[in-house]
Amino acid sequence: MTKIIVPATSANMGPGFDSLGLAVNLYLTVTIVGPSSQWLVHHPFGPDVPSDEKNMIVLSALTVDHDIEPQELRIESDIPLARGLGSSSSAIIAGLLLGNELSSTVTLSSETIFQRAAQIEGHPDNVAPAVFGGIVVAGPNPAKPKTFLHYQVQLPADYLPIVVIPDRQLATSTSRDVLPDQTDRRQSVQSSAQSNILVASLFNNDWANTVHLLETDRFHEPYRLKLVPELTEVRRIAHDLGLSGSYLSGAGTTVMTIVKKDQAGNLLDQLKKSEKLKGAQIQALSFDAKGARVIRD
Structure with a gap:
């Protein structure tokens, strides 16, 4: 079975407000179980999180291709909700990767997935490290409105x-x-x-x-x-x-x-x-x- 793995992220690093973040080894994992008559999402987040086509991961996937076939999905996550570790960004990115994986007509690059996720999220500080890993500085691109620049920082060894x-x-x-x-x-x-x-x-x-x-x-x-x-x-x-x-x-x-x-x-x-x-x-x-x-x- 195909698995999609997205790391947790820590944004607002110091005074890098809305622009600087890092990825850590806590993960959201989406397993594509197989086709289904309707979207079915098994997840550990409780009744407040939808388990059907209203789930954020599914909604994100459908922005890639509205015609993808409904699937049964199994979600596992080390990333707690609403704790400042990029849970919404990880779900958005997982959905974009899911749509990219299931679509027979659309192929998105990592750069396009980043740009789309940043537009959905509204700021790039979580989605940049979630897509590319490591520590990333990111922000609006003044030369191309509604797009974002990003620059990777070398990770420290010690x-x-x-x-x-x-x-x-x-x-x-x-x-x-x-x-x-x-x-x-x-x-x-x-x-x-x-x-x-x-x-x-x-x-x-x-x-x-x-x-x-x-x-x-x-x-x-x-x-x-x-x-x-x-x-x-x-x-x-x-x-x-x-x-x-x-x-x-x-x-x-x-x-x-x-x-x-x-x-x-x-x-x-x-x-x-x-x-x-x-x-x-x-x-x-x-x-x-x-x-x-x-x-x-």
């Missing part, structure tokens, strides 16, 4: 992401509602400068400074702290160990920390001892360098 996933959801819309309509000019200039320096440090593989720059956001984190107090606790614990590199993943509630591999064990131990993080999923991950893929048996 760093890894540690994830803290609180046991509660946070809708992106709710998290966006706390953001101000306008920001102070001085604050905006400083945030823009920090974002530029962060991107420069990434492309120069200067992770000794990158981890500090990841904690300089002023675009969204100060306003979302009241919704995700775990970020403050994670940073406190990391700073007590002399470590930096924590940021709010996407719109939350997940907190991501990028640390050296030889420092990960100590940080994990301390995070798991915190009463304020009780109930959260806490684990070391790895970067996913492959991005979305189709596996045919």
Whole structure:
């Protein structure tokens, strides 16, 4: 059976708001069981997520080719919903790959899948690393309206992401509602400068400074702290160990920390001892360098 695999993503890396994200080794897997008289989607997400042609994966597939034959699908996922790990982006991309796989008349390149997914999602920071893997800087293309540019960053060999996933959801819309309509000019200039320096440090593989720059956001984190107090606790614990590199993943509630591999064990131990993080999923991950893929048996 054919399988479609899409990695989880962590966007809004530091001051790279809506433009900078990475892929990690948590996955959405869609197995094409076979043709069916109607769309049938077996998934683990509960009754609030449709199991028919209204499922986001199916809707996304039908944007590729409305005439594809209904299928029975089996969904497995390590990516929790509404936690800031790109669950909607992974579903959109899985659907586009599904439509591409099933269509007899349409063949989409990875670039086209990225562009379509970014247009559906509205911003490219999750879909870019989900499609291409690794760490990606992406944003609107001023030369071609309604399209997006993307640039791959070399992955560090000696760093890894540690994830803290609180046991509660946070809708992106709710998290966006706390953001101000306008920001102070001085604050905006400083945030823009920090974002530029962060991107420069990434492309120069200067992770000794990158981890500090990841904690300089002023675009969204100060306003979302009241919704995700775990970020403050994670940073406190990391700073007590002399470590930096924590940021709010996407719109939350997940907190991501990028640390050296030889420092990960100590940080994990301390995070798991915190009463304020009780109930959260806490684990070391790895970067996913492959991005979305189709596996045919």
